[in-house]
Amino acid sequence: MPSQSTQHKHRHGGLRRLFFSLLFLSLVAALGSCSLTKRSNSGPITFGIAAGRNGVQGAKLAVEQINASGGIKGRELKLDVAENGDADSAELSIAIATQYLDSPQILAVIGHPNSPATLASSQLYNERHLVQLVPNATSPLLTEAGPWTFRLCMSDTLQGRQLADYAVKQMGAHTIAILFVNDDYGKGLKDVFYDRAKELGASITMVSPFDSGPEFTPILDYMKQTRPDFLFLALRTGSLMTVGRWLSQHNFHPKLLAGDSVNQWQLQRDDRVMRELNGLRHTIFFWPTSMDAKVQEFVRAYQQKYQRPPDDEAALNYDAVFLLKRAAEKGTATRQGIRDYLDSVGAANPAFEGVAGRVAFDRNGDSDKALQLAVIKDGKMVPLDSSAETSRQ
């Protein structure tokens, strides 16, 4: 009997220990389940940027100006520039995105500079919740990338449709051949254009991928055989120049219309190219000779700093930094806070007036912008006031 008594005490103690260890374990589990969300509220604010050289330059200029006027609520603004940020490689863009996502001090990312890189990385940004502010990737598929992706330039859904409208209604296109760069940009833009042009009654003589390179010449040969009166070129600058050269050589002169992926400066460097592509119209997101004071100030500062005029990419990245600065300032300086602010730009919060136009996000994070076109005329590139000519949907 005495042994029973101690046995009982022992067992009772065991039960009590078990009970308390369970209690302890559940407390630990509860603590463990809430992640450490505390972040510093002082120190620099950092944005990531994946862009080409011009884009990075535009962004750096914006950061300089912001820090010169007191930063963001007194906090210094910093840029974390990705190496090879301008590659159109999906693999590289995924690696860059992963790096940004793993660095908690990065509050938002500007990029990436083209549709393939942007599309591939957007999956990650949306899965792991970091704002991706896209300056100049136009793929229609980005529209549905998710709530963490915002786009400053116009989507190809909008651009392609407006370009088709412009081609058929303003330029009188009847028989259209379409050449596109066989990637996310070209495929996206030509599909929208194709559908809309057909809808408007134009006949499409051919649709073909195209790139610069001698092996692609048969495509142009065939294109000529189909006798289009209009050529839509969803191409990048290099292949655009190839087409221009071939057209000039073959003395074949359909009307030419291209998308936004045209590097004005590259074309303008070569007088022959400008002659060969005479009459080419293409989309521009930014026009440096605009009379807008804000644009002129930006062009002056950019010219002064980099000894050259800014292009679309520079302007859009410049705008991206200022928009993010406003989001960090007016909203909370967290990843979520910046997303929530951007989401309401043009709705609950005022639209953003940048050097590359007005930004107001729709519910997909796309910026609803009007089509702007430039034309190569007599060896020069001049803006077209398209808004008067184009019917906007």
Added chain:
Amino acid sequence: MRVSLKTKAIIVFTAFMVVLITLSADTLIKYETLRKQLADDSLKSDMVLELSNEIRLLTSRELIDTQRYLLRLEPTPPDELRVLSREVYYLQMRYLKLPLNQEERFLLERIRILNFRTEEQLTIAVYLRALGREEEARMQMLKTAPQVEVLLDKMNNLISLERLRYGHITAQSQATSVFLSRRIIAIVVVMAVLGLGLTALITNRVLRPIHQLSHATERIGKGELGISVSTRRSDEVGILAAAFNRMSQSLKKSHTELDQRNQQLKFALDEKEDFLRAVSHDLGAPLRNISGLAVSIEQKLGSALTPDARMRLDRIRVNAERELDLISDLLDLSRIKRQEGRIETVDIAATIKSVRDNLTFQIEEKHIRVVSPSDWPTIVADRNRIRRIFQNLIENATKYIGNTKNPTITLGWDVTDNGFQFFVRDNGPGVKPEDKQAIFYVFRRGGGVANTDGKGIGLATVKSIVETYGGQIWVESTQGAGATFYFTLNVSTGLETVSAEGLSHAAK
């Protein structure tokens, strides 16, 4: 501080429930998470595999159709190829939106780019053919062929990669499921162990002491006095154990005292019996001498004796013989309790008949009517002793019935729990209340019966015999309205003569 059994039980039960609920809740949450994850995984896996298969199918079709067109096997127009290419592209984009891991994303990107390039190369071949440049078209096609192979190969890679990955996920889910199953089994085991522990605890803490108490009580019941149980506990059981021990001790004490008294009494009784036997024996011898001498004087002197002397001698002899009778009866009485009776079948009816025959003279002399039931039981007992009971009681009745009008003696019997009850009733003067006990003791006869013949030893003998059979004897009487002597015998029936309806057999 005393902690009551109830409090302990509540503490143990609460702890048990807390453990149980915690474990169960945790397992349920895990199970639910797993179930969701499994559903999610299987959905994803289905989508990924479906989509990758679809892409592979479409891409193959795109490439193969183009090749067939180029080989002039089929007049597939380039526009159809465009549509196919577009379908492939949007499928790929849908695919990209799935939750892929980095390896899969990279592989998919490579496939996409490879697909783009292959499309371009094939398109060139298509247009070469359309331009009629057959040889160039053929060359271009040949150039494309390995690229197509690589592309299809890569797509198979991707599909097997996914099969592997989702197979892995499934394996993980299964492992988790197995873990949970084990957890559930563990909970059941823990519950069982806890339950057993609790039972053991209850047994140890509550039932065992109570069992010990009941065991001890049983032992006391069997005569093992003075045993005690542990009182180390401070709860109700402890109190009970202490009370039990006190009871046990005092029981032992009083039992010991009682035993001593009993021993003394037994000793005294034995002494008495010895004395009685000695007295009877020692008194018997001279009396027999006296009686014998009286007879021999009468025979030797015969006619020489005067009538008066003869009468006196006769009285000496008669008195001596009476005294011898008395002594013989006393000896019998003392033997009744000392000697075991014989065990034989006794037919009460025969016994009564024999007794009535013996007493015929007395019965007829006083014109007594004897009423007796027609059936009597048969019992297992000593025949002579049973006969003695009835003999003494009926003789007593004839003696004490006096001058009553219509003197009647009624006999009867009944069955009791342990045997039988008999009675002998007379309608004589009855017994005085103060004599109801005394008449059963030796030499104490009822008052007011001075004229009645008797030695005062009959009822004592009856009482002794009845008691050897575990029975009792008593008298019920209303003065002037007769007396009924009841006695019980705890004996079994030898032959079953008791009829079902004959539970009460008092003769009317």
